[in-house]
Amino acid sequence: MANDPTPTTFRRRALLAAAAGGATLLAVPFRALAGTPGTTGASGTTASGLPLLAPLPPGAPDRTLFAPLEQRFAGYLAILPAMTNDISDTTNRGFMGGGWWRSPNAPYNARVQEHVYTLSWFHANQRPWNPYAGDAALAGRLDAALGHYLGLQHDDGSWPEYNRDEHALAATGFGLGYLAKTLANLRQSAALPQRRTEIERALRAGIGWLLDPANGIWDTPVEWTNQVAGGLAGAALALRLDPDAALSARLTERIGFLAEHGQSPAGFFYDPTGMDINYNFEVMLPELAELYLLTGDRAVLGMARRFTEWFGYNLLREPDGSGFLTYYAMSARTSVAYYDDVIPDPDRSNLGSAFVPDLPELGAFFTSREDRAAARAAWAAEPGPAPGPAKQDTSPRIIAHAPYGEMLPSDAEKKRAVAALPYLRRPEFAQVRRDDTVNQDYLYVKRPKLYFGAFFGTRPTSTVRSGPGFLWHPVAGTIVHAQQTDTGCWSTLLPNGNPDGRSNLVAEYQVGDRDWDGKSLSPGSAPVRVRYRLPDSRITTELTVTRDSVIRSVRVTSTGTEQIPLVLHPEDVVTFADGTPVAYGANAAASTDGLTIRRGGAVVTISWDSPRRATVTGTSRTYLRDARRRVHTLRVPHDGRIEVRIALS
Template identity: 60%
Template sequence: MVLSRRAMLFGTAGMGAAAGLSAAIPGVAAADVRLSSGPFPPLPPLPDGAPVRTEFTAVEQRFAPYLKILPAMVNDVVVDDPATQGFLGGGWWRTPSVPTNARVQEHVFTFSWYLANARSWNPYSGSVPLRNRLDAAVAHYLGLQHPDGSWPEYDVAEKSKAATGFGIGYLAKTLANLRQANALPDRRGQIGTALHSAMTWFLDPANPIWQSPVHYANQNSAGLSGATLALQLNPDAALRSRLTDRIGYLAAHGQSPAGFFYEPTGMDINYNFEVLLPEIAEIHALTGDRTVLAMARKFAEWFGYNVVREPDGTGSLTYVGMSARTTVPGYDDVVPDPDRTNLASLFVPEVPALAPFFTSAEDRAATREAWRADPGPVPPLAKQDTSPRILAHAPYGEALPTAADKRAAIAALPYLSSKDFAVQRRDTATDQTYVYVRRPALYLAAFFGTRPSQYVRGSGGLLWHPEAGTIVQSQQDDASCWASVLPNGSPDARGLLTATYLVGDRDWNGDRVVPGSAPVTVDYDLDSRIHTTLTLTKNVVTRAVKGSGPLTEQIPLVLKPTDTVTFADGSPAEFGKTSKATTSGLVLRRGAATIRIDWGTSLPAEMVATTVTILREGGRRLHVLRVPHGGALTTTITLP
């Protein structure tokens, strides 16, 4: 049976168009793209006691949890319905888990790796049941490709940049594995043709995915890294020229002048560091491309302002309130496998400014030795808690910094190497201004201008002290951002904040460093309803607020269980609970440091524990201080 089943897959909405689309892959005759003929015996379960931890090399330990679930995943491949044969069912990866979502099929790479790679712990290399079900899965994947080379994701008619970009990479790696295994020769040819068609679509400068600025730049980078490998497998001079051109375009239009990568038009901690950076690291690993190396250097400088180290060494907290898509409030200093940032460590030898953000080689070796020595069975992964990305990056290895190199790079971070600067990072095309101020007793990050997504919260976002660590961390929601809140619950941080900037009595605009301990003043407005003057001196943050009506001052405090917190009247504010008092301030004692928050007049106040926890060791929990007032209030945070 040929893949004229496309009409059935895509439903009645696509029936008219589907009638002319019986060949799933442009340039491949329909008769050449057949359903797998099987047979489809189930993949046998692992032997009792497998996998055995001690059989895995250190860098391949990440394969053990996937091996544990491989039979279940493979046996969930649909084999008894011609219309959906090869669909990777079971809901293991991506949603919606439906036959027309091409991204669900990305685990064909995972299957192909176990088929192609003989290891003492891998009983499935060369497995006929695995090969046959993989054949069906690849056929289904190719059958979803549109005639122009793109693939769908959320809608059958969608020409998805993500599905196509990531698909190019996973299919290229699948092709490499099938060549290594000398398996499925006909299907290999069809994959090659599909990749050529996909790259022709993806690398076309006229394709709307290459807007300026590039939205969701991680998806573009995925297509570029996948195309880099695909063109090494099947060289094509014209597409290679297009690839080089598009890499340059991504550097010019996918990375903000401020240093972050656009998601969609703002920065995102997760997608910038954990997705895009590894993708361009793959390009560099394959080709030594200097353009992506320059992108990594520019990003490292930016990232150093937005991820701050905790003095106790447990990890770093992020400027999460400015993440445009996802919530990553912190990174532990030591992250065990699986760590999806690993591939980006390949930049570290040439971009040492990235070293602070990776687990050191010594610490990773220790976590791997602990995993190896663990007498318990390897736990299986849960559905949706899987990713072919974790395994796809493993063959490239890693270049984690030594502990000594990491310490040196940490010392060079801007807020640790200097006690006195004021920096703006601007993106004028999107009207975004990021402000970073270091004074002897504090470091503050703030944002003003047009919010790049609904999740972003402006104004002050991160306040850090060199001995106490992070004190304030604004989140991405109304209830836990640093803000003045209107009676309807809307914070000024969710609006357009128009601002003017001074250092001392000098106007301060543009992306430049202003040394000296003169006060930094930012005057900003939420239309006509709230005016705020934010002033930073060497050890005091002052917010003078005047509203058109009643307001509530809201400060999201990062607290540790060992902190001592009391209201100014002496009553305790307890960790993990809601505490209330009518008082004029709050005192936080952390070790030898005492931080005082004052609002100058006795008002009802409460401190509410949230469910947000940050870091594992020496964990922190977010508590929100709220002080309602009549509309005019000056609040100071004094740091030692």
């Protein structure tokens, strides 16, 4: 590997100490290197005279030249010439119109311009592998892109995204961060002094809009929290570059407001009014980490602590250590169904590891230091130049967070964190995590032979599927895993194929030995019962979770079909009760009253009250990098009444 220094990493205390001592922000996460910037020159000019950026030399980016923490820059270097030369120098001069980032790819979309940060980083930072440090052609096209970007700002300080007249939270919130980082890079390289002055004015106006309680984004609860957190982090960074006591006080007040109104009492961050695995963990948490590193605000740490505890209920650890399946059927926006145990760069959740020193339990969900080092060594040893990311998959966040470094857990620390997950640490519990503000209930039940989760109440978006969500066994791992589709959720289907999981299910609970009062959180080992129904009562269900089984007793006003999305492994032995085998990845059918899954030393028996024509359908849906876990959907039609029992041993 190269001897070039890796990006400065720092703990929050070091950053705060530097600020208290009068050091500028540039001395902390953004390090100026000694030496004279290189000048590659341009390969030509366009008709308007704006120089083109020269292509990379043959064999570049050379993997062996990159320090481990800077490997994520390699792909962006690979696309830099094409992305830079796609900047328009005629109509809509400065528009980054090559389609590299964000949709719509339109001149009015300020988010398209966020790669000004990428251009500014390569212009400002000298590395053995970066031929564009100080490049005049790069500076000229960056200048044009900034001119277009700043010209999109409204008089109130906000930026548009989906139409020119929009005052968009995402475009403004994330834009503050990218523009602040761009300003830091331009100061570092002493480049574009006039643009620096314009960026300073734009940042001050944008911060004013973002922090204004009357701007329409500070509802209760706060929606789209990842965008708000990104804006607060950008504002914090900008205020370190250009301090302003009044704006800093408003920032602190708004952080407190977000902490109070942007996080559900259940533990998740609202996005928009529900949980989303992807946005909560991969976007919101890293933005909070940057905000915490820049401000040291304990309210931010408290948000991360509550989220860590919540997240531990919703990621299902596979016993072989290959990774986690997620309870994503209740994700409001995206469909991240699993996380491998080892995630190579680029990993956009990386900066969230900054919380691990304060919250070691969070280390369960990050790649360990040893595994990441091995992955980086393997990347460096691969033959050929590093490839660039595909268009639209070029998030500048990947490299914008890189200068902060990482605080990944060690192998031993991660092992301890995994062991501390609620369903691995505790033999039994039962709880309903309720959010009365948005009328959502999240049920989690741990018993010696199983772990079960379900969602009831108001779905935050049409993406969410209600009802039972997962069933996990301590030896077999995940057995049932609900999807976000009508054909893959754990539900009762009406004759037209509509599942009850596509509705807002009305539920009441009996937890432990308490009455049906809907309020008890008694963790006793008595059966947990849930009565739930469609709002019009066409389907009513009584769900019972015992120490070793899950039972669903269903009543439908018409005929119906029970649908259970099973996760099967290639080595599983699966047979219907009449002896009909079920092959991995294939379809099967039988007229019978049950199905048995044998996995290692675990036996899972699914039975129903009388022989019926049941089917198992293999799907193309697989989980984790090894793709060994495949969804197979069991369906059992009935005349309107059925009881289905899943017993685990």
